Amino acid sequence: MSKSNQNLPSSLNDAVLKASEAVPEDYTKIEGIDYTKPEATDMRASDLIGAMKNMGFQASNVGRGCEIIDKMRSWRGKHIDELEEHQRKGSFDDDGYQKTTIFMGYTSNLISSGLRETLRYLVQHKMVSAIVATAGGIEEDLIKCLAPTYLGDFALKGGPLREKGLNRIGNLLVPNDNYCKFEEWIVPILDKMLEEQEKYVSEQGSSCFDANSEVDSPMWTPSKLIDRLGKEINDESSVLYWAHKNQIPIFCPAITDGSIGDMLFFHTFKSSPKQLRLDIVSDIRKINSLSMEASRAGMILLGGGLIKHHIANACLMRNGADYAVYINTGQEFDGSDAGARPDEAVSWGKIKAEAESVKIYVDATVVFPLMVAATFASGKVATKI
Template sequence: MASNAPPPEATGAVLVKSVEMPEGSQKVEELDFDKFRGRPITAEDLYEGMKNMGFQASSVGEAIRIINDMRAWRDPETGEGTTIFLGYTSNMISSGLRGIFRYLVQHKHVACVVSTAGGIEEDFIKCLGDTYLSSFAARGADLRAQGLNRIGNLVVPNANYCAFEDWVVPILDRMLAEQEASRGTDHEIHWTPSKVIHRLGREIDDERSVYYWAYKNDIPVFCPALTDGSLGDMLYFHTFRAAPRQLRIDIVEDIRRINTLAVRAKRAGMIILGGGVVKHHIANACLMRNGAESAVYINTAQEFDGSDAGARPDEAVSWGKIKVGADHVKVYVEATTCFPLIVANTFAKGA
């Protein structure tokens, strides 16, 4: 005789009895736009509505909380705040995020910046010519024939790089002359990447520039891979122009400078957009103090190839680059999508 009851094996598999959730467990919350009827929706409204939404919305919420904790902390004896290391890759400067980085440096919200060569030169190039929106699908061969260079869905006319050459080469000439004139004196000039960037920030004299404000506020900008871009091209061509003399740029002095900044920090915080040399250069500096107390990573790289770019913060804990028990989060979101919301709820809040 057939039974009307489902098989007990199926019932046992599907209707597994759950345990009681621990007291204080956070419930998933929903963003209800009806709550904002009759008034504008603010960046804080979005943050409050998203932080318990789950997935990467909650990671963005964690990043906001951690950064606000970085900003609020003060050493009980000296009153010093967190030394915040900001890192970003060159594509970020090419995008409209450049204005946010400029804001952070102009208002002294960070202690130092680490970027790649493109993240330096593109800032100056944008003072000399515009970058334009294009498409990720724009054909490389067609763009090459038109003298246009694609960065994702942006294009930069090659004329901008020609303008950069016209601007930067005379500066390199003057820097070389100063270097040679100082030889054998008590004030011999040793150029480093951070000193080169400081000088270029002074020379650009343009308030749109991130590095103009870094120069004005004496915020060091480190670029261990300074030659990996158009600036490297200019330095290469300059070796022929200036022969047999040559501009010398010392990376050893800069590694001492950034590591010392980390060692002397009362508390260290890392905000790193993207991966590669930028991410590791900051993390390795914090190793010198047995790790940063807080860290926010923002990138879309995965960890499964073993690269540092995709590594989660916990891997840095194993190296001593982030302290055991430190506050950290990795946000798996493309930075232009989330960093404006993060800054609006942290550094720019109440500005």
């Protein structure tokens, strides 16, 4: 107790001026960026992230998220020549070393936004292994190849927008004409896919639909449909185009929950009594098998809901992911999976207890471009660790 406080009532000392225990030496001191220093002028993204790491709150979580991303993308295991034939599964780098299988998930609003170009960069340069998206995350990528989305305002009223044929996504505007162009583009592709399906069935017989058939299933799956659409769009601005080109599967178990669902619905009337079929069971087997074969698994989840759970549940099949970075604004008080923190997934076996994980409570459009600039696009080369 200092001399100046000796005359205070003991109850005040106990309540207000209680002595502290010594702070451990390994505790991080909170400090921010000193812009009076030359090195703080026009900082590189990686330097800015490094400085934010000690600021506290979500800034520190952003720094932690970048550390985890760098670890998941730089981990290297054994060379393929060191492995037995049955062990040669999972992801390998160009030099033949095992690497982390990175699952990336995003919701449709992020493709509608300008984050689409950041996501395309990762797929274009083979920096992720597999993707899970919502239906809007598929169709909005394609629609943007046909017509632009515009900046509006969160306060624009729905009634007047409806009269003008404008659809609002937050502060973005999508004209109805965009969806008309999408319908004109996709229907001939659905016609061709149905024709290919019917031809295969006529050649192989209806027994080829049997789950125990010895021939490959002629049925389309959501991921095969998405791959075909990526091939057909043939546009380098598209995420789906690069996923097709680089053979990165995109899964969408709720493929009918959007404009694509509308197109498939309309197509059933056009093609009746024939019908295009999509097999979701084959896709759940495919994504779960990717997880089970992974030497290490990482999750980068932008948003919540279906995309978050679908990837996490796939990682359950290997007893949990090794790395996890969540970026969303969901809260956990209502028990929703969207708002759940990584530790809840640990209890289900979807993330390993010893895994490195973080949740960043922020709009992904604010921080993910910065995080990609500081990690994937930083020029740092992955090294065997």
